[in-house]
Amino acid sequence: xxxxxxxxxxxxxxxxxxxxxxxxxxxxxxxxxxxxxxxxxxxxxxxxxxxxxxxxxxxxxxxxxxxxxxxxxxxxxxxxxxxxxxxxxxxxxxxxxxxxxxxxxxxxxxxxxxxxxxxxxxxxxxxxxxxxxxxxxxxxxxxxxxxxxxxxxxxxxxxxxxxxxxxxxxxxxxxxxxxxxxxxxxxxxxxxxxxxxxxxxxxxxxxxxxxxxxxxxxxxxxxxxxxxxxxxxxxxxxxxxxxxxxxxxxxxxxxxxxxxxxxxxxxxxxxxxxxxxxxxxxxxxxxxxxxxxxxxxxxxxxxxxxxxxxxxxxxxxxxxxxxxxxxxxxxxxxxxxxxxxxxxxxxxxxxxxxxxxxxxxxxxxxxxxxxxxxxxxxxxxxxxxxxxxxxxxxxxxxxxxxxxxxxxxxxxxxxxxxxxxxxxxxxxxxxx
Amino acid sequence: xxxxxxxxxxxxxxxxxxxxxxxxxxxxxxxxxxxxxxxxxxxxxxxxxxxxxxxxxxxxxxxxxxxxxxxxxxxxxxxxxxxxxxxxxxxxxxxxxxxxxxxxxxxxxxxxxxxxxxxxxxxxxxxxxxxxxxxxxxxxxxxxxxxxxxxxxxxxxxxxxxxxxxxxxxxxxxxxxxxxxxxxxxxxxxxxxxxxxxxxxxxxxxxxxxxxxxxxxxxxxxxxxxxxxxxxxxxxxxxxxxxxxxxxxxxxxxxxxxxxxxxxxxxxxxxxxxxxxxxxxxxxxxxxxxxxxxxxxxxxxxxxxxxxxxxxxxxxxxxxxxxxxxxxxxxxxxxxxxxxxxxxxxxxxxxxxxxxxxxxxxxxxxxxxxxxxxxxxxxxxxxxxxxxxxxxxxxxxxxxxxxxxxxxxxxxxxxxxxxxxxxxxxxxxxxxxxxxxxxxx
Ligand SMILES: Cc1cc2nc3c(=O)[nH]c(=O)nc-3n(C[C@H](O)[C@H](O)[C@H](O)COP(=O)(O)OP(=O)(O)OC[C@H]3O[C@@H](n4cnc5c(N)ncnc54)[C@H](O)[C@@H]3O)c2cc1C
Ligand SMILES: Cc1cc2nc3c(=O)[nH]c(=O)nc-3n(C[C@H](O)[C@H](O)[C@H](O)COP(=O)(O)O)c2cc1C
Ligand code: SF4
Ligand code: SF4
Ligand code: SF4
Numbered sequence: 103x104x105x106x107x108x109x110x111x112x113x114x115x116x117x118x119x120x121x122x123x124x125x126x127x128x129x130x131x132x133x134x135x136x137x138x139x140x141x142x143x144x145x146x147x148x149x150x151x152x153x154x155x156x157x158x159x160x161x162x163x164x165x166x167x168x169x170x171x172x173x174x175x176x177x178x179x180x181x182x183x184x185x186x187x188x189x190x191x192x193x194x195x196x197x198x199x200x201x202x203x204x205x206x207x208x209x210x211x212x213x214x215x216x217x218x219x220x221x222x223x224x225x226x227x228x229x230x231x232x233x234x235x236x237x238x239x240x241x242x243x244x245x246x247x248x249x250x251x252x253x254x255x256x257x258x259x260x261x262x263x264x265x266x267x268x269x270x271x272x273x274x275x276x277x278x279x280x281x282x283x284x285x286x287x288x289x290x291x292x293x294x295x296x297x298x299x300x301x302x303x304x305x306x307x308x309x310x311x312x313x314x315x316x317x318x319x320x321x322x323x324x325x326x327x328x329x330x331x332x333x334x335x336x337x338x339x340x341x342x343x344x345x346x347x348x349x350x351x352x353x354x355x356x357x358x359x360x361x362x363x364x365x366x367x368x369x370x371x372x373x374x375x376x377x378x379x380x381x382x383x384x385x386x387x388x389x390x391x392x393x394x395x396x397x398x399x400x401x402x403x404x405x406x407x408x409x410x411x412x413x414x415x416x417x418x419x420x421x422x423x424x425x426x427x428x429x430x431x432x433x434x435x436x437x438x439x440x441x442x443x444x445x446x447x448x449x450x451x452x453x454x455x456x457x458x459x460x461x462x463x464x465x466x467x468x469x470x471x472x473x474x475x476x477x478x479x480x481x482x483x484x485x486x487x488x489x490x491x492x493x494x495x496x497x498x499x500x501x502x503x504x505x506x507x508x509x510x511x512x513x514x515x516x517x518x519x520x521x522x523x524x525x526x527x528x529x530x531x532x533x534x
Numbered sequence: 535x536x537x538x539x540x541x542x543x544x545x546x547x548x549x550x551x552x553x554x555x556x557x558x559x560x561x562x563x564x565x566x567x568x569x570x571x572x573x574x575x576x577x578x579x580x581x582x583x584x585x586x587x588x589x590x591x592x593x594x595x596x597x598x599x600x601x602x603x604x605x606x607x608x609x610x611x612x613x614x615x616x617x618x619x620x621x622x623x624x625x626x627x628x629x630x631x632x633x634x635x636x637x638x639x640x641x642x643x644x645x646x647x648x649x650x651x652x653x654x655x656x657x658x659x660x661x662x663x664x665x666x667x668x669x670x671x672x673x674x675x676x677x678x679x680x681x682x683x684x685x686x687x688x689x690x691x692x693x694x695x696x697x698x699x700x701x702x703x704x705x706x707x708x709x710x711x712x713x714x715x716x717x718x719x720x721x722x723x724x725x726x727x728x729x730x731x732x733x734x735x736x737x738x739x740x741x742x743x744x745x746x747x748x749x750x751x752x753x754x755x756x757x758x759x760x761x762x763x764x765x766x767x768x769x770x771x772x773x774x775x776x777x778x779x780x781x782x783x784x785x786x787x788x789x790x791x792x793x794x795x796x797x798x799x800x801x802x803x804x805x806x807x808x809x810x811x812x813x814x815x816x817x818x819x820x821x822x823x824x825x826x827x828x829x830x831x832x833x834x835x836x837x838x839x840x841x842x843x844x845x846x847x848x849x850x851x852x853x854x855x856x857x858x859x860x861x862x863x864x865x866x867x868x869x870x871x872x873x874x875x876x877x878x879x880x881x882x883x884x885x886x887x888x889x890x891x892x893x894x895x896x897x898x899x900x901x902x903x904x905x906x907x908x909x910x911x912x913x914x915x916x917x918x919x920x921x922x923x924x925x926x927x928x929x930x931x932x933x934x935x936x937x938x939x940x941x942x943x944x945x946x947x948x949x950x951x952x953x954x955x956x957x958x959x960x961x962x963x964x965x966x967x968x969x970x971x972x973x974x975x
Contacts, residue, residue, distance in 0.1 A: 403609035
């Protein structure tokens with residue numbers, strides 16, 4: 103069987119599946135059970151500075167988007183960092199790490215944006231045996247209003263400054279956790295790198311309002327008639343997170359910066375996709391909160407099976423495998439021509455492909471008298487919309503035209519690779 | 535006119551070979567990938583899942599269904615086989631409506647359980663289709679164990695012992711292994727030659743030597759087995775049938791189990807004689823299986839006569855409905871009273887003060903064939919073993935009253951007489967034997 107053991111910025115763990123800093127990692131009791139269930143590591147729920155701990159709301163802190171059968175697709179929360187005293191957390195971290203030396207225990211931190219508090223909390227951690235620290239520059243609600251979390255993560259200069267303090271005052275491997283609530287992920291990633299971060303982790307949650315109660319006209323979750331935006335996570339955010347991971351991994355300046363991938367990881371496949379896009383490991387929050395710690399067993403068996411089938415013996419061999427294929431639009435081959443093909447044996451004649459193509463400007467699917475559906479190659483632009491809306495799996499597929507074959511829509515022969523940068527219509531294209 | 539359902543008396547070939555083949559195809563056709571994913575999506579991944587609790591082999595059902603939903607049915611099959619090496623057969627024959635699916639929270643909530651059995655088949659079929667065997671044996675222990683009876687209990691025990699590195703000799707009185715998987719289970723539940731395919735696949739673990747045509751108490755002696763092996767496991771099932779005491783004699787008064795056994799061994803089944811009017815006596819799974827298969831072979835009328843009421847019937851409501859849907863008539867409260875050469879007279883009964891009594895009313899049915907399905911009994915158990923309620927006494931780990939001899943499955947006390955229970959008992963006895971042989975027990 104494949105070897106799932108993982109090493110991320112020098113931190114070893116039995117597998118690349120870590121629990122993200124969040125309620126599942128807020129207690130010794132949880133973390134011990136998580137390790138017993140099979141998780142490779144945890145990032146402890148974010149610690150704040152010594153003194154009276156933060157206070158959470160005492161009404162609903164979560165809101166959710168469900169599928170029709172109540173499958174949880176997206177989760178929103180207005181929870182703050184740990185609301186337990188610093189000393190208690192530190193004692194627990196020390197005990198857990200002592201009993202689980204082979205598992206990764208990283209501690210997430212968030213203190214005010216001044217050097218003193220950062221130095222102090224790092225000192226408090228020195229004897230815990232923790233494997234590293236993660237700087238929470240991502241939490242988008244509550245703490246951000248107090249100048250922490252995403253309020254830091256949205257200002258690259260602050261990220262760099264705090265990261266420098268952390269590297270100056272400790273030897274811990276340092277992961278900077280990024281907020282997705284920014285315009286371009288490369289700026290904060292680069293700032294972290296310039297500050298000396300060993301890695302970045304992303305994403306933290308996305309600003310969101312899950313729903314509005316149309317009787318009380320209050321955003322949900324509602325606390326005594328009012329609601330505040332929260333942070334969105336779970337399966338729904340995975341595409342957003344994966345793009346941000348890929349952006350960092352394929353950008354030459356940040357390409358060497360290790361990444362811990364977070365956002366909607368629920369199955370082995372999600373994890374493998376993040377890793378293929380450059381994540382050295384993954385962190386999981388919502389899936390564990392939705393199904394319990396046991397889901398890691400599926401991640402372990404699934405990733406092992408995948409690796410065995412592919413002949414991949416080490417998880418690090420997956421990391422970054424898709425990065426060379428993640429490109430800019432302008433790099434894509436404009437001479438790659440495909441046409442939709444309907445498998446008449448599979449078609450159930452619902453007509454959806456026809457109407458979406460009809461109403462989406464291409465009019466490339468005929469509906470014949472006998473209610474059969476056929477693609478008109480002379481109009482099909484190969485957009486893939488019919489494939490996406492067809493209720494029958496593999497009923498509509500895309501056929502790749504061979505080199506030299508005539509594209510009936512343009513009347514031109516399919517030629518070799520050429521992209522927009524050299525296209526005659528591109529007036530900016532340099533000729534020759 | 536050629537032979538047909540109305541041909542009087544008993545005849546083979548009442549239906550065409552094509553019709554019979556179609557009648558005996560899979561009761562539940564295998565799920566397609568898409569169907570499996572949709573079915574798997576309904577599972578809630580319950581904590582401490584009731585379905586898992588209800589499975590006699592404690593398969594981790596939520597985990598294997600999740601593995602199906604994430605596109606790794608092979609991993610799902612590993613989850614299944616690690617608890618139940620005959621997970622393929624159990625997926626086909628378990629009365630899920632009274633086991634895992636009965637307690638599925640979606641059955642509770644909506645009356646529509648997750649179709650656990652069919653998903654289990656989907657996963658196990660996928661892994662078995664890959665060929666090879668999923669388990670490697672541990673290093674040889676040099677110990678040897680005799681397993682008598684190659685039905686589900688014996689197979690599960692032999693496999694687990696072989697995995698632990700012991701050498702196993704598997705004896706059976708019949709010329710083929712599989713036990714009732716091969717000779718008893720309804721043909722439409724284990725369509726194709728699944729019982730033998732599964733047996734061959736299971737043997738792939740290595741370390742198991744089969745010795746067929748060896749009957750304990752006949753050409754196989756217990757003391758010799760004890761002398762030659764470090765442990766003995768008995769899984770001889772229930773080889774005898776209960777006798778029915780009614781007055782008169784019928785020309786074709788046969789045992790349902792024997793008739794099914796002959797039918798299971800016939801490749802296309804058109805050579806199996808079946809009556810125009812068939813009456814099956816009994817109320818269990820065997821009665822239903824015999825009746826349904828008689829109907830599928832072209833009997834014109836098939837009646838199950840059961841002496842108690844519907845609620846008391848051992849066959850589940852699902853089985854009863856299956857019989858009705860195939861055109862079998864079930865007469866409740868009808869006890870056999872007397873036979874003539876070609877008819878049976880039944881006494882109507884009722885329950886008074888908790889006792890079954892005849893009402894005095896009688897009915898006589900034409901019967902070209904009378905099939906008895908009134909229960910099997912232990913036969914051929916060695917005298918030195920203590921019995922309890924007509925079965926070999928075993929404790930919770932499968933040990934009999936004689937040191938060094940274990941027993942499980944239908945022949946032993948404990949559990950229901952089901953394939954899956956036999957598997958659980960065989961597996962658990964193997965673990966106990968292993969612990970004992972390795973000095974751990
Ligand atoms: C007609 C019928 C239909 C059934 N349908 C179902 C169903 O749909 N679902 C379900 O879960 N259960 C069903 N059952 C019950 C199920 O088949 C049994 O519970 C199960 O097979 C018991 O397994 P076993 O290994 O204990 O015994 P068996 O399967 O009976 O195997 C015993 C083996 O021991 C051998 N043997 C017997 N005596 C000796 C001897 N003296 N020496 C050597 N070998 C010997 C036999 O040849 C046989 O191979 C059915 C039973 C019958 C009769
Ligand atoms: C209830 C809740 C609390 C969270 N608390 C923290 C936190 O204290 N520190 C932190 O860095 N991230 C926190 N997160 C963010 C998660 O660690 C993670 O980045 C995010 O949920 C995306 O991953 P997911 O889709 O697997 O949930 C929290 C998320 C949730 C749902
Ligand atoms: S999940 Fe637990 S803490 Fe939360 S509302 Fe329900 S019972 Fe209360
Ligand atoms: S959407 Fe699919 S199923 Fe429906 S008509 Fe088009 S090809 Fe057929
Ligand atoms: S009880 Fe039903 S829904 Fe729950 S885990 Fe079992 S199969 Fe799934």
